[in-house]
Amino acid sequence: xxxxxxxxxxxxxxxxxxxxxxxxxxxxxxxxxxxxxxxxxxxxxxxxxxxxxxxxxxxxxxxxxxxxxxxxxxxxxxxxxxxxxxxxxxxxxxxxxxxxxxxxxxxxxxxxxxxxxxxxxxxxxxxxxxxxxxxxxxxxxxxxxxxxxxxxxxxxxxxxxxxxxxxxxxxxxxxxxxxxxxxxxxxxxxxxxxxxxxxxxxxxxxxxxxxxxxxxxxxxxxxxxxxxxxxxxxxxxxxx
Ligand SMILES: [Zn+2]
Numbered sequence: 001x002x003x004x005x006x007x008x009x010x011x012x013x014x015x016x017x018x019x020x021x022x023x024x025x026x027x028x029x030x031x032x033x034x035x036x037x038x039x040x041x042x043x044x045x046x047x048x049x050x051x052x053x054x055x056x057x058x059x060x061x062x063x064x065x066x067x068x069x070x071x072x073x074x075x076x077x078x079x080x081x082x083x084x085x086x087x088x089x090x091x092x093x094x095x096x097x098x099x100x101x102x103x104x105x106x107x108x109x110x111x112x113x114x115x116x117x118x119x120x121x122x123x124x125x126x127x128x129x130x131x132x133x134x135x136x137x138x139x140x141x142x143x144x145x146x147x148x149x150x151x152x153x154x155x156x157x158x159x160x161x162x163x164x165x166x167x168x169x170x171x172x173x174x175x176x177x178x179x180x181x182x183x184x185x186x187x188x189x190x191x192x193x194x195x196x197x198x199x200x201x202x203x204x205x206x207x208x209x210x211x212x213x214x215x216x217x218x219x220x221x222x223x224x225x226x227x228x229x230x231x232x233x234x235x236x237x238x239x240x
Contacts, residue, residue, distance in 0.1 A: 031050075060074060
């Protein structure tokens with residue numbers, strides 16, 4: 001199993017690694033360790049580069065889960081590295097950091113909507129700098145959107161730390177706050193659950209990468225809301 005640093009060290013941008021496996025049909029490379037995020041939970045996969053000491057560079061268009069490993073998808077029709085080669089794995093940090101700020105902003109939105117209105121999140125998606133969340137939020141109206149924006153920005157400005165933990169399944173299931181994010185839908189075979197806590201505001205089971213403190217997010221703007229039916233509502237935000 002490869003060492004996947006994105007889950008424990010979100011700020012590590014580059015790591016020295018060795019090629020473990022290459023798939024010439026799928027155009028993918030698996031390393032013994034990596035900093036690439038494979039996508040999931042609404043956060044897109046990282047892009048970046050693999051570099052050899054002799055100057056060869058491979059553009060990485062995406063990354064994806066391959067069992068417990070992370071496969072790097074090589075862009076273009078170039079010769080792939082070989083198993084055993086030493087490489088550095090280097091992510092597009094500007095894009096990744098924007099995704100970290102965006103992801104944390106979306107969790108702050110979830111935290112506020114749950115705390116102030118008791119509405120559960122049902123899904124979400126993001127790009128660097130903006131995203132959307134869907135809620136079971138029957139009472140949402142256009143007038144509420146401004147109040148939600150103000151409340152989220154107040155929480156971000158409160159300089160709340162973000163804490164990442166990996167908990168045994170039973171311990172995670174005992175946390176009432178986690179149940180609302182539909183943790184009970186996780187497959188039975190999963191023995192550990194990773195949690196992201198915006199201390200004092202929000203706690204979710206989550207696989208994504210986040211900033212260390214809400215001050216790094218800055219502030220957000222609500223750019224739209226839509227009714228996806230009587231109960232389901234969608235809120236769009238962007239980083240200011
Ligand atoms: Zn998330």
